[in-house]
Amino acid sequence: xxxxxxxxxxxxxxxxxxxxxxxxxxxxxxxxxxxxxxxxxxxxxxxxxxxxxxxxxxxxxxxxxxxxxxxxxxxxxxxxxxxxxxxxxxxxxxxxxxxxxxxxxxxxxxxxx
Amino acid sequence: xxxxxxxxxxxxxxxxxxxxxxxxxxxxxxxxxxxxxxxxxxxxxxxxxxxxxxxxxxxxxxxxxxxxxxxxxxxxxxxxxxxxxxxxxxxxxxxxxxxxxxxxxxxxxxx
Numbered sequence: 580x581x582x583x584x585x586x587x588x589x590x591x592x593x594x595x596x597x598x599x600x601x602x603x604x605x606x607x608x609x610x611x612x613x614x615x616x617x618x619x620x621x622x623x624x625x626x627x628x629x630x631x632x633x634x635x636x637x638x639x640x641x642x643x644x645x646x647x648x649x650x651x652x653x654x655x656x657x658x659x660x661x662x663x664x665x666x667x668x669x670x671x672x673x674x675x676x677x678x679x680x681x682x683x684x685x686x687x688x689x690x691x692x
Numbered sequence: 693x694x695x696x697x698x699x700x701x702x703x704x705x706x707x708x709x710x711x712x713x714x715x716x717x718x719x720x721x722x723x724x725x726x727x728x729x730x731x732x733x734x735x736x737x738x739x740x741x742x743x744x745x746x747x748x749x750x751x752x753x754x755x756x757x758x759x760x761x762x763x764x765x766x767x768x769x770x771x772x773x774x775x776x777x778x779x780x781x782x783x784x785x786x787x788x789x790x791x792x793x794x795x796x797x798x799x800x801x802x803x
Contacts, residue, residue, distance in 0.1 A: 621793030
């Protein structure tokens with residue numbers, strides 16, 4: 580079975596631009612969570628979506644938004660990029676919203692210049 | 693709310709054992725353990741749920757003390773492939789459904 584897939588793998592943007600990251604969960608999984616991982620730190624929770632509804636939101640500014648589609652894939656959007664947004668963005672897939680194993684995708688490495 | 697991991701780093705020889713600890717100041721619903729190698733995504737190792745249920749790899753064990761809100765990951769007879777950064781992630785009872793990760797424990801296994 581295919582694991583979690585993310586696209587693109589790498590991205591270079593300049594300050595002020597907008598970016599869209601995409602994630603496809605494991606087949607049969609209905610929950611997608613997004614994390615930001617800065618070098619040397621653990622992943623920081625951004626959003627969780629389950630059954631196309633937002634179920635959790637981390638401490639990130641409104642420049643960050645996301646959505647989940649009927650096929651359970653998801654997009655993370657970041658507006659007005661800042662240098663500090665440079666990070667590895669991870670998508671995690673799980674069968675349910677709580678107490679379930681989360682499987683991470685390979686991530687999208689974003690560099691903001 | 694970030695869980696506290698200890699130690700921050702540990703160096704072992706092949707075949708030695710290690711214990712990594714994770715503690716929270718909040719009541720926990722579950723604890724998740726992951727290993728991440730440099731430049732790669734975190735890989736799931738173990739989940740421990742409130743009430744005692746565990747799911748994970750056969751060669752890795754862990755404990756969850758619900759009273760103390762602490763979890764420990766036990767790596768026995770370590771292999772070179774065990775090297776990496778270990779993260780615990782916690783789900784808090786009654787809170788928004790999110791996994792909060794600790795700052796990680798860097799494990800290095802030497803031949």
